[in-house]
Amino acid sequence: MSSPTGTDDGAAVPDGGTVVYDLAAECTADDLEDDGRYLATVNGVVEYGVFVDLSDTVSGLVHDSNLLGDYDVGDELVVELAEVRPDGDLSFDEVRLDDYRLEPVAHGDLTTVADLGGATGDTVIVEGTVVQIKQTGGPTVFQLRDTTGVVPCAAFDEAGVRAHPGVEIDDIVRIAGRAEERDGGVQIEVESLTVLDGEPAAAVRDDLDAALSELAEPADIDPLVEWPAFEKLWDDLREVATELRRTVLAGRPIRMRHHADGDGLCASVPLQVALQRFIAEQYEDSDAPQHLLKRLPSKAPYYEMEDVTRDLNFALEDRTRHGQKLPMLLMLDNGSTEEDTPAYRNLRHYDIPVVVVDHHHPDPEAVEPLIEHHVNPYLHDEDYRITTGMLCVELARMIDPTLSEGLQHVPAVAGLSDRSEGEAMADYLELAGEMGYDEGDLRDIGEALDYATHWLRYSSGEQLVTDVLNVDCDDRGRHEEIVEFLADRAERDVADQLDAAMHHVDHERLDNGAHLYRIDVENHAHRFTYPAPGKTTGEIHDRKVAETGDPVITIGYGPDFAVLRSDGVRLDIPRMVSELTAEVDGGGVSGGGHLVVGSIKFVSGMRDEVLDALVEKMAEAEIDEELGSSTALPEDVDV
Known part of the structure; x- marks a missing residue:
């Protein structure tokens, strides 16, 4: 490469053997070496010399006594660090070379997110895509994904003011800053952030696509x-x-x-x-x-x-x-x-x-x-x-x-439940x-899950549920104790509910020979407690199946809903719901579930018409002695 404008007062270096460093825009004074030569750009001319930029943040003076030529703003020259003054200002000397090669210098060491744990305290460079931008009351936090992971990068402007407002999610960027430990992980304190485009961005994106495709494989x-x-x-x-x-x-x-x-x-x-x-x-x-x-x-x-x-x-x-x-x-x-x-x-x-x-x-x-x-x-x-x-x-x-x-053990719990x-x-x-689980243990886990879920209502119950199911639970003894407690409470509450409800169950024999049991769970079962109407209907149904040994259908109904259970009868509840929706004008029928287990809703004023039409369809269903109950009810209706 040819030398910058100026005269040469030193010996030429043959074969381009001298390295001149070209600092990236985000480089700081920490990236300078005492004996390094750097490409600089003139940003100001004064009587006593020229001011030069080596990067966006590295600038200094070349005194006229250390200049080898005349320069205008925008000219390039090669310099080396002469002095760092007590106030932090930098001064440079010009170096004249006939032949040299440029070597780009990034700010810090280019690394990956996976290697940041060993680089805390160091200035690092990470390239990747922005997957989240969160503005806090202090810094703007950019979540940066590279080929190995995602790291939060905190960039500061004024408190609560968006730093680097031109950066958007999915941009390909190069971030340089200090890697610091934070809350058990690593965070980069951003010193510079550059949006890449063209070939550099395409290269990073290609690497990301290849790495993420591999990581996504199960x-x-x-x-x-x-x-x-x-x-x-x-x-x-x-x-x-x-x-x-x-x-x-x-x-x-x-x-x-x-x-x-x-x-x-x-x-x-x-x-x-x-x-x-x-x-x-x-x-x-x-x-x-x-x-x-x-x-x-x-x-x-x-x-x-x-x-x-x-x-x-x-x-x-x-x-x-x-x-x-x-x-x-x-x-x-x-x-x-x-x-x-x-x-x-x-x-x-x-x-x-x-x-x-x-x-x-x-x-x-x-x-x-x-x-x-x-x-x-x-x-x-x-x-x-x-x-x-x-x-x-x-x-x-x-x-x-x-x-x-x-x-x-979990698939067995799911199957039994x-x-x-x-x-x-x-x-x-x-x-x-x-x-270490026998079938009784697994059924207890299912009952405990059902009981806990009833009281959690719309809450996920994160730790409680994982402990009950014993997934990622660090204490088997605690798991067993809480399952025993919840399952016992569930059994007690079910017994109390059935003691009250069984006296109010109505029975009839359908034309196809199936037993039909009906109960008004709104008026003849405890409300706002465990078990809910769906579970109550299911428990009644199970008792009647055990008592009769015959095909059984059970309906538990309230003012505007009904839950359905069937053993030994070929029902198709989703189809029946569709037919009732079309056939019962003004019924407002909706619902579904499995083929022989489900729930329906309707307007309360049309309850009798809907239930009568439903029973007619059930009476026409084919009997199948080998068709067992499909599942626990898919809906616990809250009333």
């Missing part, structure tokens, strides 16, 4: 048990696992909605723990698992407008207040029916993808145009016997395979036995 595991019916869904689960990992890597939050029952908890809690662990691996911010994942129970067996409105409001607030991307919605043990579609359509106004893992009888034509992924055994000619809890335990293992041993009669239940029970 673990290559085998199912906990061999079950041909389950294997049909394996590829679908891997696609969802990939999507969930990719969502975490992209910095998009996840709102996990699950049915508030035993199977819903067996599905959501293991997946919550797996995702939280994966988030913690990827993010230096110790609060990231809390901010990027929310588990939210849903009482209804579909995504209610109340829930979607609340979720959407929180998502928009988090985007405004905390700079988060809009979330993914993950629906578990819920979300497969036409009743979910109004809520999904509401989300379509925003960039909120929906993923559904469920085992209720689906309406794919209505749902799938509105969602990204749909895992459901019915889509593979299977049924409810593959519970959502069984599916999500495998999903959790794909995300974090180290959880495998701690989850061995939802009364699965799948051929793999014996294998699941055997797996649980290896963890």
Whole structure:
């Protein structure tokens, strides 16, 4: 490279052997070496010399006694550090070289997020994409993702004022600053932030895409048990696992909605723990698992407008207040029916993808145009016997395979809670036995979950529920004690409820030979306590099945709802609800669930007409002695 303008008073250096350093814009005086030569640009000319810039923050004076030529603003020359004065000002001497080579110098050492733990106290450079911008009362915090992880980067302007206002989410940037320990992780205190474009940005983005595609791949595991019916869904689960990992890597939050029952908890809690662990691996911010994942129970067996409105409001607030991307919605043990579609359509106004893992009888034509992924055994000619809890335990293992041993008992809890009669239940029970759980223990866990969920209502009960289910619980003794306490309380409360309710159960024999039992749970059962109407109806139903040994249908009804249970009768509750909606004018009928277990709602003034029409349809249903009860009720109706 040719030398800058000026005369040469020194010997030429052959073969370009001298290195002249070209400081990046974000470099500071800490990047200078005493014997280094640097490319400088004149930014001012005065009588006693010229002022030069070596970077955006490194400037100084070349005194005329140390100049070798005449320069104007914008000219380049090579200098070396002469003195650092007590007040911090820098002075330089000009160096004349006939031949040299330029070597770019970045501020600090280029490193990765994964290596920041060993660089605390050092000035570092990290390149990547911005996944979140949060304005605090002090600094602006940029969450930066590189190929190995995500690190918070605190940039200061005036307190509470947005630093680097031109930077946006998904920009490719180079951040330089000091790596410091903070709250058990590492944070970069930003000294400079540069938005990259052109080839440098494209190179960083290509590296990110390749690394994140590899990181998004789920673990290559085998199912906990061999079950041909389950294997049909394996590829679908891997696609969802990939999507969930990719969502975490992209910095998009996840709102996990699950049915508030035993199977819903067996599905959501293991997946919550797996995702939280994966988030913690990827993010230096110790609060990231809390901010990027929310588990939210849903009482209804579909995504209610109340829930979607609340979720959407929180998502928009988090985007405004905390700079988060809009979330993914993950629906578990819920979300497969036409009743979910109004809520999904509401989300379509925003960039909120929906993923559904469920085992209720689906309406794919209505749902799938509105969602990204749909895992459901019915889509593979299977049924409810593959519970959502069984599916999500495998999903959790794909995300974090180290959880495998701690989850061995959960599929059995899910199956017993939802009364699965799948051929793999014996294998699941055997797996649980290896963890020290017999069938009675597992049923107690299911009852304890049901009891705790009833009182938690709309709260997720984070630590309590994980302790009851013994997922990521560090105290087996505490787990056993709390399960025993809650299960005993549940058994006592059920007994009290049935002592009062059984006297008011009405019986009739339908034309098809099935027993029909009805109870007004509004007037003949305790209200606002455990068990709720759905559970009460289910317990009555189980007693009548045991007493008669015949096909049984049980209806528990209130002013504007009914919950339905059936054994030995080929019902199709979703179809019956659709027919009643069309046939009972002014009935306001809605509902659904599984084929032989479900719930319906209607306007209170039309209760008798709706129930009479419902019973007529039940009387026409085919008897099937081998058709057992499908599951615990998918809805506990709050009245």
